Amino acid sequence: MKCWDPRIEEIPKEELHRLQYRLLKTLVYKLYSLSDFYHRRMKEAGVHPDDIRTLEDVQKLPFMYKSDLRDHYPDRLFTVPQEELVRYHVSSGTTGKPTVVGYTQRDIENWTNSLARALVSCGLGRGDVIQVSYGYGLFTGGLGLHYGAERIGATVIPTSTGNTERQIELMMDLKATAIACTPSYLLHIGEVAEKMGVSIKNDTRLRAAILGAEPWSERMRNRIQEWLGVKAYDIYGTSELYGPLFTECHEQQGIHIWGDLALVEIIDPETNAPLPAGERGELTMTVLQKEALPIVRFRIGDITTMRDDVCACGRTHPRITRIEGRVDDMLIIRGINVFPSQIEHTLMGIPEVGREFQIVVDRKAELDSLLVRVELTHEAFSDRIKDLMNIRKKVAERLQSALLVNAEVELVEPGTLPRFEGKAKRVVDRRKL
Ligand code: DLL
Numbered sequence: 244m245k246c247w248d249p250r251i252e253e254i255p256k257e258e259l260h261r262l263q264y265r266l267l268k269t270l271v272y273k274l275y276s277l278s279d280f281y282h283r284r285m286k287e288a289g290v291h292p293d294d295i296r297t298l299e300d301v302q303k304l305p306f307m308y309k310s311d312l313r314d315h316y317p318d319r320l321f322t323v324p325q326e327e328l329v330r331y332h333v334s335s336g337t338t339g340k341p342t343v344v345g346y347t348q349r350d351i352e353n354w355t356n357s358l359a360r361a362l363v364s365c366g367l368g369r370g371d372v373i374q375v376s377y378g379y380g381l382f383t384g385g386l387g388l389h390y391g392a393e394r395i396g397a398t399v400i401p402t403s404t405g406n407t408e409r410q411i412e413l414m415m416d417l418k419a420t421a422i423a424c425t426p427s428y429l430l431h432i433g434e435v436a437e438k439m440g441v442s443i444k445n446d447t448r449l450r451a452a453i454l455g456a457e458p459w460s461e462r463m464r465n466r467i468q469e470w471l472g473v474k475a476y477d478i479y480g481t482s483e484l485y486g487p488l489f490t491e492c493h494e495q496q497g498i499h500i501w502g503d504l505a506l507v508e509i510i511d512p513e514t515n516a517p518l519p520a521g522e523r524g525e526l527t528m529t530v531l532q533k534e535a536l537p538i539v540r541f542r543i544g545d546i547t548t549m550r551d552d553v554c555a556c557g558r559t560h561p562r563i564t565r566i567e568g569r570v571d572d573m574l575i576i577r578g579i580n581v582f583p584s585q586i587e588h589t590l591m592g593i594p595e596v597g598r599e600f601q602i603v604v605d606r607k608a609e610l611d612s613l614l615v616r617v618e619l620t621h622e623a624f625s626d627r628i629k630d631l632m633n634i635r636k637k638v639a640e641r642l643q644s645a646l647l648v649n650a651e652v653e654l655v656e657p658g659t660l661p662r663f664e665g666k667a668k669r670v671v672d673r674r675k676l
Contacts, residue, residue, distance in 0.1 A: 245557075247363040247395065248356070251503055252558045259502045259559060264298045266531040267506065271295050271304070274537055277322050280315065281539065301506060301529060302517055306540045309342065312483065317343040323535050333381040334482040344383075344482050345535040351390065353532055354485040357501055358391025364492035364499065364556065365451055365476045367421055369396035372448075374414055376424035376432070377456065378665055379403040383486025384456055388423045391487075397421075404428060404664040407435045414447050423453040423478070426463060427667035430598050433471055434658070444472030453478050455487060457666045458568050458584045462591035464495075466598060477565060481545075483538055484530055494555050497562030505530050507561055509549050510542065512570050520551040525570055526563065544569045546582070574604055574672070576611045579648045583670050586615060589645040595623035595634045599660045605673040613650040615642060618657050 246252045254262070272292045274281035285291070288305040295303070312320060321328075328345045335341060346354070367373065373392040377384025385403055392399045400417055402410050404424070410432060414422070422429065429452055436443050443449055452467065455478035467475045479498050480488035484505065489498045500507050508517050509524040518524040526545045530538040546569070550562040568582040575581075583602055590596045597618035605612045617638055619631075626634070635652050642650045661668070 244363055244368050247360040251501075252360060252364075252560070254503075254559055256553070256559050260298055263502055263506055263531065266503070267298065267301060267529065268292070268295050270529075270531060270537065270539070274322070274539065278320070278537065280311070280320055281537070298506075301508070301540065304529075304540050306510075306515070306527070306542050307538065308542050309483075309544070312342040313340045316340055318345060320537075321345050321535050322537055323347055328535055330386075331381075332383045332386075332482055332486065335382070342482065344485075346485070347534040349532075350485065350534050353504060354387060354488065355390040355394050357485070357488045357504055358387060359394040360501060361478070361488070361490040361499070362391055362395050362397070362453070364558070365421075365453060365490055366474075366493050367392075367395060367397060367451060371395075371397040371420045371451075372400060372418055373397045373453075374400040374402055374410070374417075374419040374422045376402050376404055376410060376422055376428060377487075382665070383480070383482045384423075387480070387486035387488075388453070392423075407432055407664075408439060411436045411439060411441055414443075414449065415441065418448045420448050421451040421453065422449060422473075425456050425663065425666055426454040426459040426467065426475075427457065427663040428665065429454060429467060429471070431662040431664065433467075434662070444470070449473050451476065453490065455479055455490075458566055458572075458582075458587075460584050460588035460591060461565065462588050463598075466591055479563070479566060481543055483536070483541055483543075484528060485533070492554060492556045492558060496554060497550050497564050499554065499558050499560050499562055502560045504532060507549055507563065508540070509547070512546075520549045520561075523548045523567075526566075544571060546570060546573075572670070574602070574613075574670070576604065576613050576646075576648050579646070581613070581646050581648060585645060586642065587669075589641050590615075590617060590638070593634075593638060593641060595619055595626075596638065597621075597623075597657050599662070600669060601660050602670045603673065604670070611674070613648060614653060615650045616653045616655055616660060618655050618660055621657050624654075624657055 275292045284305040290303045330346045375388045379385030452473045452475045478490045506529040508527040510527045512525040526543045546567045547563045597620045599618045601616040603614040639652045
């Protein structure tokens with residue numbers, strides 16, 4: 244099957260814009276009358292629903308921040324009574340209070356359909372066996388993918404995370420053709436499989452991996468594809484926008500954002516000005532059809548670029564490029580901005596470097612220091628001391644030229660750095676401890 248819903252996925256752009264405008268206008272009127280929060284915010288911003296006369300007028304509306312959700316914990320931004328809710332999810336809130344999201348039956352429908360379109364665009368469908376190794380529970384990854392995979396008629400293995408050896412046995416016994424998990428967990432699965440004497444590439448039917456929930460680099464994709472013999476697709480979403488929602492298609496040229504569900508803007512994080520397609524900034528979304536917890540101009544904090552050209556696959560909806568990281572994950576080292584994903588991309592271009600690394604930032608004598616601990620491949624690790632010194636020098640030079648910051652490099656034995664079952668934590672910022 245080429246598209247799950249070709250009528251909407253290949254809709255002419257002008258028609259999509261008209262539809263978005265209609266949905267936006269309806270949403271704004273609804274919120275003005277239904278939500279104290281949005282009513283107040285719009286009044287403060289001096290904007291009335293009648294002022295929304297074009298799609299670009301979305302820019303007149305006030306922004307919403309993660310702190311708004313925390314400040315209204317647990318459910319004070321919901322616009323439906325509890326009886327209308329069919330589910331809650333709760334984000335773990337690495338920085339402070341957790342946030343609670345609620346769903347009506349229709350919200351679950353929209354979420355599921357978005358993932359059905361996405362999974363079909365990754366070449367999956369009836370006959371596929373999809374192992375869902377995202378966490379099930381309060382996290383949106385497991386149940387989100389589960390519903391999407393069932394909707395397209397695939398067979399789901401709901402393994403959730405953990406118990407990795409058993410995951411590999413089930414992958415073989417039940418002939419999984421696809422896996423959905425974080426990229427860091429797939430690395431771990433691949434390693435554990437090797438220890439069990441199993442080659443994912445040769446001994447399983449796995450051919451696709453739906454990877455996201457954390458930043459990962461293009462070079463990591465190449466390594467995963469080559470090593471495990473799968474096509475690796477980027478999947479994006481956040482709990483506030485339902486959960487995992489959008490993926491790349493088989494062209495692997497950016498993540499398709501279904502325009503009938505969400506309106507994308509890229510904002511300059513410093514000036515708050517909207518940026519045109521092709522310019523890098525902070526992803527901001529308005530969810531056009533969301534009942535329980537409406538989301539308008541939500542400043543997600545992820546850094547990306549928008550593409551507005553039509554994809555070679557024929558889908559007309561806007562795309563975003565791979566997320567580089569979150570504004571608040573950016574490390575400022577001696578005044579220079581560094582994203583952990585840049586470090587990953589640089590390291591994965593060095594053949595002697597294995598797949599795991601750790602970044603340690605500290606402050607010594609009032610100066611920031613950056614230490615990058617790098618696992619070597621088994622072959623490189625058995626090299627002579629002199630060769631190791633050369634590898635260390637090479638890694639330090641590559642990092643210096645990519646980041647414009649000096650990094651101390653420590654080479655470590657393969658298999659010694661932490662492994663992850665959910666989202667990876669590769670940065671230790673001792674300045675914040
Ligand atoms: O991580 C939802 C999800 C589940 C997405 C499964 C994909 C797959 P949260 O826990 O609310 O929701 O975290 C959302 O994770 O703002 C990004 O910073 C990061 N993130 C998610 N997907 C990607 C990705 C889920 N593909 C936050 N690349 C987002 C980079 C990602 N970062």
